[in-house]
Amino acid sequence: MLEPEVEARPWEEQLVVDDESYRTQLAYLFERSAFYRDKLAAEGITAPSEAGGLGDIAQLPLTEKAELRETHTPESPMGTHICAEAAEIVRIYSTSGTTGSPSFVPLTAGDLENWVTGSARSYAASGVTAGQRIVSTYNAGPFVAGAALAAFDRIGLCHIPVGTGNTERLLRSIESMRPEAVVLTPSYAAHLAEVASERGIDLPGSSVERVLVAGEPGGGEPAFRAILEAGWGARVTEAMGVGDIGVSLWGECEEQDGMHLGARDFVHAEVIDPQSGAPLALEHGAEGELVLTHLRHRAAPLLRFRTRDHVVVRASPCPCGRTGPRIRCVGRTDDMLIVRGVNVFPSAVRDVVGAFVPEVSGQVLVRPRASGVKQEPPLSVRVELARGHTGDTRLADAIRERLRSVLVIQTEVELVPWGTMKRSEYKSTLVERGR
Ligand SMILES: [Zn+2]
Numbered sequence: 001m002l003e004p005e006v007e008a009r010p011w012e013e014q015l016v017v018d019d020e021s022y023r024t025q026l027a028y029l030f031e032r033s034a035f036y037r038d039k040l041a042a043e044g045i046t047a048p049s050e051a052g053g054l055g056d057i058a059q060l061p062l063t064e065k066a067e068l069r070e071t072h073t074p075e076s077p078m079g080t081h082i083c084a085e086a087a088e089i090v091r092i093y094s095t096s097g098t099t100g101s102p103s104f105v106p107l108t109a110g111d112l113e114n115w116v117t118g119s120a121r122s123y124a125a126s127g128v129t130a131g132q133r134i135v136s137t138y139n140a141g142p143f144v145a146g147a148a149l150a151a152f153d154r155i156g157l158c159h160i161p162v163g164t165g166n167t168e169r170l171l172r173s174i175e176s177m178r179p180e181a182v183v184l185t186p187s188y189a190a191h192l193a194e195v196a197s198e199r200g201i202d203l204p205g206s207s208v209e210r211v212l213v214a215g216e217p218g219g220g221e222p223a224f225r226a227i228l229e230a231g232w233g234a235r236v237t238e239a240m241g242v243g244d245i246g247v248s249l250w251g252e253c254e255e256q257d258g259m260h261l262g263a264r265d266f267v268h269a270e271v272i273d274p275q276s277g278a279p280l281a282l283e284h285g286a287e288g289e290l291v292l293t294h295l296r297h298r299a300a301p302l303l304r305f306r307t308r309d310h311v312v313v314r315a316s317p318c319p320c321g322r323t324g325p326r327i328r329c330v331g332r333t334d335d336m337l338i339v340r341g342v343n344v345f346p347s348a349v350r351d352v353v354g355a356f357v358p359e360v361s362g363q364v365l366v367r368p369r370a371s372g373v374k375q376e377p378p379l380s381v382r383v384e385l386a387r388g389h390t391g392d393t394r395l396a397d398a399i400r401e402r403l404r405s406v407l408v409i410q411t412e413v414e415l416v417p418w419g420t421m422k423r424s425e426y427k428s429t430l431v432e433r434g435r
Helices: 011-032 034-041 054-059 065-070 109-124 145-155 167-177 186-198 222-232 346-354 393-407
Strands: 089-094 104-108 133-136 158-161 181-184 210-213 235-242 246-252 259-261 267-272 287-294 305-314 326-332 337-339 342-344 360-367 379-385 411-416
Touching: 011 034, 011 054, 011 287, 054 267, 065 305, 089 109, 089 145, 104 109, 109 145, 109 235, 109 246, 109 259, 133 145, 133 167, 145 158, 145 246, 167 186, 181 186, 186 210, 186 222, 186 235, 210 222, 222 235, 222 346, 222 360, 235 259, 235 305, 246 326, 267 305, 287 326, 326 346, 342 346, 346 360, 346 379, 346 393, 379 393, 393 411
Parallel strands: 133 158, 133 181, 181 210, 210 235, 379 411
Antiparallel strands: 089 104, 235 246, 246 259, 259 326, 267 287, 287 305, 305 326, 337 342, 360 379
């Protein structure tokens, strides 16, 4: 553990510390954030004392990404929720803009320091230790993932940056530099395992003992994780950040049973019902949308920010000694489909189909017919066969039956030959719309 006095702090004590930080953060928002002054005043809250403490947070309104974007103007390009003076800002990242135009994420020196601290705890949870080598595939470009690179120095790792989209360089680095760990998206990890196998490169026999995945869900799905672990001969753990809140906020430990909040002290987590917005208790098995609040942020702190990430909560004690609830992300709230009243995430479909490896490759594509969330059965699912395998009705029927018994949905399974589906060096899409 990088910081046992923090990471193993009893959760009740954590909430006391966080309550104090939260009250200070609220006072700061009232003083400096035009956006939150207006937003809270609209709910009849005109002073920090009226907002109460962390225990009362669910009474405050949620913050939507679109609301923040609406306040972007030529005069205020970072939005009216910016709180710091221009001279205090030391870095400005931008988001990829997958759900609209890119937005800017400013940070003060203190914010950046806290990001790196949280990210280092999250990645160190995987078991990597000072003196080991790690090959990274993140580009230090405009995106917040670049901030995670500093976390590797903080842990004391020897960092070998390779960047995105350079498979040759990556495989050569593993062969010649003999790193103990690699960090990449789960899609890219899967792609590399296939490339290595095609070329007769013994990736499972390589020096890599740990594969750290982040950037999209997948590393926590049992069947998909099993595919990655077999392909690399290494332990796979995942990490997760949220662009507007912080990089690698969460990181999984060697128990592989959900991600711990590495950014504790800096961020408070809630889970809500994505439809009604009602708060859900952070209990074992709770499932809903992750909502995050900055506790010690200066540049552009956010209050009850809707992440659109759909998570499942694990609250049983973790043998690693880290305290507090853990999460597993099952997908974007926007990717959820409702098939005759049953909620389905494409990642869950992939996980069920993954149990049919080695007959299938593990690649799936969910192809909803109707636009929007609600779908009439059967839901069309395309499944790629493993190399050298030919599909038959028996296999398609078995997959369909398994999807029915596990996810309680009717599907129509189409088997396609190996290599049909597009591989990604970054993130994969599991849904194809607009046919
Ligand atoms: Zn743990």
